[in-house]
Amino acid sequence: MRFKSQIRNVNLLAKFCASLASLGQIAWCRLNDEDVQFTIVPDKGSQVWSVLRPEMIFETYILQSASPQNTINLEVPIQALSRALRSALGSTSAEIRLTKKDNVPILSLTIVTNTFSSGNNVVAHPTTSRGDGGNADFDFDDNDDLSLRDANGGGSSDRETIITQDIPVKVLAMAVVERLHQPRTPEPDVNIYLPPLAQIKTISERFTRLAMATTKASSGASPRLELSANMHGSLKISVKTDALNITSRWTGLAHPQLDPTHFPDLTDHPTTKMKELGGPNGENEAGWSRVRIDAKDWSRVLSVGRVCTKVIACFINEGALVLYVYLPADENGDEGDPCLTVS
Structure with missing residues (x-):
């Protein structure tokens, strides 16, 4: 060896x-x-x-x-x-x-x-x-x-x-x-490119501090943030307590194109159905896919921003959030496959 x-x-x-x-x-x-x-x-x-x-x-x-x-x-x-x-x-x-x-x-x-x-x-x-x-x-x-x-x-x-x-x-x-395998998840409802992770981290940590400041000190639990996205380029981060309800929203984000060799027909794909449900302004709540995550764990996940050039978030409604993180392009300009998958 x-x-x-x-x-x-x-x-x-x-x-x-x-x-x-x-x-x-x-x-x-x-x-x-x-x-x-x-x-x-x-x-x-x-x-x-x-x-x-x-x-x-x-x-x-x-x-x-x-x-x-x-x-x-x-x-x-x-x-x-x-x-x-x-x-x-x-x-x-x-x-x-x-x-x-x-x-x-x-x-x-x-x-x-x-x-x-x-x-x-x-x-x-x-x-x-x-x-x-x-x-x-x-x-x-x-x-x-x-x-x-x-x-x-x-x-x-x-x-x-x-x-x-x-x-x-x-x-x-x-x-x-030999029994360790990457978790298998359903096809996502929403695929979306995230804004810079440093920006998301700043806002998420600010929301966390506000939530902890308005929550009883005796609870000692980490706040939970709600992340949601639709197929019309929008992403939201929210936190809600008895005394607080705030949301930050991004618009105009891009969506990755699915590989036609793996998905020749997207008619019945969850992302297609989600896009039909929603609207450009996100007026239909049914067009949003949501997950709730531990704020401290989310902050640790966002630390991958120091190494990535782009991140694709895949939302499985009320189930899971999977991030595909890409390294900087090589000398030929080819980013290749994602280097990190966080779920």
């Missing part, structure tokens, strides 16, 4: 992991030949299912496993990984690999940075020895000692520093994760 890769886009991966870290403490990471998946399924609250193409974040991608498609399943403390990646921002290069230390599986992040020095240029070179660690399934490096040597005679120069961040992980057997 082997995983080693040079990180191509540290900034993007750091933002991505920071978004996940705000939604849970432990992530299931599945690496295989085709993609990199991160999944967070908490005891309660929103689930996250994410898929990244390896070439989006990795320069090289060395993966070897006895499982089909070289699959490796890891249980990762996502907050620790996020902190380690933050330390790599601005680095010259960063490499991540699956290894072992003291017989414990770890993700080892090796960061190379350059700093300006007025003295001798001291370069840290890792001296690596290979051991078996008592586990023949791993091809790993441990006992990495950093030896320092004088690189030149002196004078002002760049100093190269190597930093290693180790994140303990668990290697999961295929049998442990």
Whole structure:
């Protein structure tokens, strides 16, 4: 079992992991030949299912496993990984690999940075020895000692520093994760592009504070926000208490076009029926699809705004809200598939 890769886009991966870290403490990471998946399924609250193409974040991608498609399943403390990646921002290069230390599986992040020095240029070179660690399934490096040597005679120069961040992980057997599947939901009643998530987050948190200020302190419960949308470009966020009833509304939002290869006939699709029920001004309440969500959980979900360029919200009336979050376009201008699915 082997995983080693040079990180191509540290900034993007750091933002991505920071978004996940705000939604849970432990992530299931599945690496295989085709993609990199991160999944967070908490005891309660929103689930996250994410898929990244390896070439989006990795320069090289060395993966070897006895499982089909070289699959490796890891249980990762996502907050620790996020902190380690933050330390790599601005680095010259960063490499991540699956290894072992003291017989414990770890993700080892090796960061190379350059700093300006007025003295001798001291370069840290890792001296690596290979051991078996008592586990023949791993091809790993441990006992990495950093030896320092004088690189030149002196004078002002760049100093190269190597930093290693180790994140303990668990290697999961295929049998442990084979029953984990993304939830299946009915076809949505409304599909709509959301306005900037930072804008929604500001308004949602303001509504939450107002609701808590007008609710008895003894309740201690998080307020619930009502989100609703129609197929005529409108979105509403509302909060209601005994002393408060406020709503914020967006209009002129776009709706994604459904793929005709998957939906050749939209006559009986729920979104078509919902559009017929509603009106341009939202005068018919039957044309709105609604969900009620925990305000604190919603605030955590909106943290994915730090990594996305567009978000499609799929409303299942009085049932669920599914968000499809897209990464920034690549160098060819192709956004590809959504990287995060939050439900």
